[in-house]
Amino acid sequence: MTATGAGIVVRNLVKSYGGGKRALDDVSLDIAPGEAVGIIGPNGAGKTTFFGCLLGHLRPQSGVITIGGRSPDTLLTKSEVGFLPERLLFDRWMTGGRFLAHHHALAGLPAERRRADVSESFAKVGLEPAAASKSLKAYSRGMLQRIGLAQALLAKPRWLFLDEPASGVDPAGVLLFRRLLAEARAGGTTIVLNSHQLEQVERICDRVAFLREGRVQSIEVLHAGAEARRHLRVRFAAASAYAPAGAEAPVLDRLAGVAASAGAELIHPLNPAREAVFAVADDAGSTRLLAALLTAGAPVVEARSEEGRLERLFLEAPPSGGMPS
Amino acid sequence: MNREIFLATIEQRLRSPVRLALAGAFVLFAAMPYVLTILFKTAGAGVAPAGHGGLLGLVFAAGVLGQEFSSGAPQITFTRPLPRWAWVLSRGAAVAALAAVCSLLPFGAALLAGNAPGEVAIAALDQVLAAIGTSAVLVGLSSLVPGLTDLAVVAGANIALQILGVVAQFVQKEETRKAAEWLKDHLAPWFSPTLEFTALYHGAGFSPHAVLVYASTTLFWFVVACAMVNRKELSYATD
Numbered sequence: 122m123t124a125t126g127a128g129i130v131v132r133n134l135v136k137s138y139g140g141g142k143r144a145l146d147d148v149s150l151d152i153a154p155g156e157a158v159g160i161i162g163p164n165g166a167g168k169t170t171f172f173g174c175l176l177g178h179l180r181p182q183s184g185v186i187t188i189g190g191r192s193p194d195t196l197l198t199k200s201e202v203g204f205l206p207e208r209l210l211f212d213r214w215m216t217g218g219r220f221l222a223h224h225h226a227l228a229g230l231p232a233e234r235r236r237a238d239v240s241e242s243f244a245k246v247g248l249e250p251a252a253a254s255k256s257l258k259a260y261s262r263g264m265l266q267r268i269g270l271a272q273a274l275l276a277k278p279r280w281l282f283l284d285e286p287a288s289g290v291d292p293a294g295v296l297l298f299r300r301l302l303a304e305a306r307a308g309g310t311t312i313v314l315n316s317h318q319l320e321q322v323e324r325i326c327d328r329v330a331f332l333r334e335g336r337v338q339s340i341e342v343l344h345a346g347a348e349a350r351r352h353l354r355v356r357f358a359a360a361s362a363y364a365p366a367g368a369e370a371p372v373l374d375r376l377a378g379v380a381a382s383a384g385a386e387l388i389h390p391l392n393p394a395r396e397a398v399f400a401v402a403d404d405a406g407s408t409r410l411l412a413a414l415l416t417a418g419a420p421v422v423e424a425r426s427e428e429g430r431l432e433r434l435f436l437e438a439p440p441s442g443g444m445p446s
Numbered sequence: 447m448n449r450e451i452f453l454a455t456i457e458q459r460l461r462s463p464v465r466l467a468l469a470g471a472f473v474l475f476a477a478m479p480y481v482l483t484i485l486f487k488t489a490g491a492g493v494a495p496a497g498h499g500g501l502l503g504l505v506f507a508a509g510v511l512g513q514e515f516s517s518g519a520p521q522i523t524f525t526r527p528l529p530r531w532a533w534v535l536s537r538g539a540a541v542a543a544l545a546a547v548c549s550l551l552p553f554g555a556a557l558l559a560g561n562a563p564g565e566v567a568i569a570a571l572d573q574v575l576a577a578i579g580t581s582a583v584l585v586g587l588s589s590l591v592p593g594l595t596d597l598a599v600v601a602g603a604n605i606a607l608q609i610l611g612v613v614a615q616f617v618q619k620e621e622t623r624k625a626a627e628w629l630k631d632h633l634a635p636w637f638s639p640t641l642e643f644t645a646l647y648h649g650a651g652f653s654p655h656a657v658l659v660y661a662s663t664t665l666f667w668f669v670v671a672c673a674m675v676n677r678k679e680l681s682y683a684t685d
Contacts, residue, residue, distance in 0.1 A: 173680065176525055177524075178521065178524060178680040180679060196527040196529065197527070199525060199528075202525050203525075204522060204525040206518075210517055210519055210521055211519060212519050223450060224522070224526065226449075226450035227451075227523065227527075227528055228526055228527070282525075
């Protein structure tokens with residue numbers, strides 16, 4: 122994807138720590154305005170260092186970073202940035218409400234809106250109003266993550282940098298986070314997401330940059346539309362007239378035949394959980410396959426699309442050398 | 447200067463029970479001669495010599511930047527549209543103001559004990575300047591070392607200066623004595639900048655040099671802090 126000057130542009134970024142070993146080695150990446158890009162890679166790949174450079178917290182030895190055409194260090198850029206760090210190292214002496222009010226003031230937002238904005242932020246991230254008067258020391262990991270996201274979204278940032286945003290959050294929180302990020306994107310926010318939770322990355326991001334040993338090894342387009350070939354995992358009832366126990370071979374032949382008639386392919390036969398995996402051309406192919414299976418009387422209990430491309434990226438990548446990050 | 451950082455720093459300092467207890471003890475100790483004079487209705491013995499301004503500077507300014515960096519809190523603060531120098535100056539001004547205001551408290555008791563307002567004001571000014579000067583030293587050192595190490599550095603430096611003073615008093619060899627005295631006289635203002643207005647009030651004469659040393663030392667440490675924080679890279683967790 123081609124980025125314009127108004128996006129995030131990274132060119133030939135090099136960052137070394139003591140000892141001369143490069144944590145980032147000639148990294149280049151363009152992120153278009155409004156895009157969501159995931160940064161993934163094994164431990165020590167340089168992801169957090171990359172974030173540090175993007176936020177102006179670390180100074181690269183060489184290379185150029187511009188955010189909206191400006192340096193990350195400028196106050197104008199900072200006024201448009203939201204950041205949720207991986208380690209929630211907040212001012213723990215503050216209460217939750219004081220913490221958000223503090224960042225509201227630092228962000229330069231109008232004082233007359235402070236109380237209302239803080240209350241709204243608490244509700245938005247699913248924190249009880251009582252949490253506002255509770256010390257951050259007493260917050261659980263999940264609560265800290267929620268208030269961290271609230272402060273990141275407080276100033277309605279144009280550029281949102283999230284480092285493991287859903288770490289320690291319960292499933293309901295994960296869904297809420299996903300919805301909030303979708304809302305932010307709908308409002309034009311560009312998201313850069315660093316996460317080991319590959320499913321989250323796949324669900325949120327348009328593209329993903331795979332970092333390994335300080336280099337961008339590959340850039341994958343995740344949401345290429347409904348045309349992408351995908352895998353469909355289908356679970357069948359334990360035993361039925363269609364698939365009686367102990368009669369695996371004829372059933373497999375039948376499933377393969379039905380799949381072929383629907384333009385799909387059986388690629389993994391039934392496992393002990395009575396699941397089979399089919400390759401389908403696209404979303405319409407999934408619908409055709411399921412219709413064909415049901416028409417043929419197959420006792421389909423569950424069907425789900427297997428994303429899994431990022432997992433495969435990880436599995437295909439050789440082990441990391443473990444650089445400082 | 448940033449008002450929010452200034453106020454938040456004062457609030458943070460006042461929420462520390464250890465700092466409050468120490469500050470209370472120093473204020474109480476400095477006020478004790480006047481409190482006793484008031485309680486027992488004895489004749490006041492004038493304004494007592496005091497050294498609590500510097501101690502209050504130590505109490506409130508210790509770790510003012512170093513502890514923040516050790517805690518990691520600036521990671522988010524520095525993504526806000528706030529120049530780093532403004533963060534440093536706001537935090538420094540907050541602790542200096544807190545120490546200065548607290549150092550004035552015993553002099554309220556001095557006035558109530560019937561001391562001459564002019565003499566009390568001069569003694570109070572001495573302590574306010576000592577509080578601000580010591581805070582500046584701590585702000586500067588705190589930008590160089592992590593956590594509360596700045597306090598250890600100041601304590602170490604002052605102990606070393608005391609030893610130099612003893613050497614200067616008792617050593618037989620003239621050159622060594624002079625060298626020790628010179629070192630002590632020149633190093634002391636770097637770690638305990640203060641101005642002795644009380645001496646001036648009592649006719650010791652005005653010393654522009656002393657004013658210059660105090661002002662330049664205080665300014666020096668603030669400049670050091672701004673420069674160090676401005677070029678500081680924030681450390682991150684390993685990913």
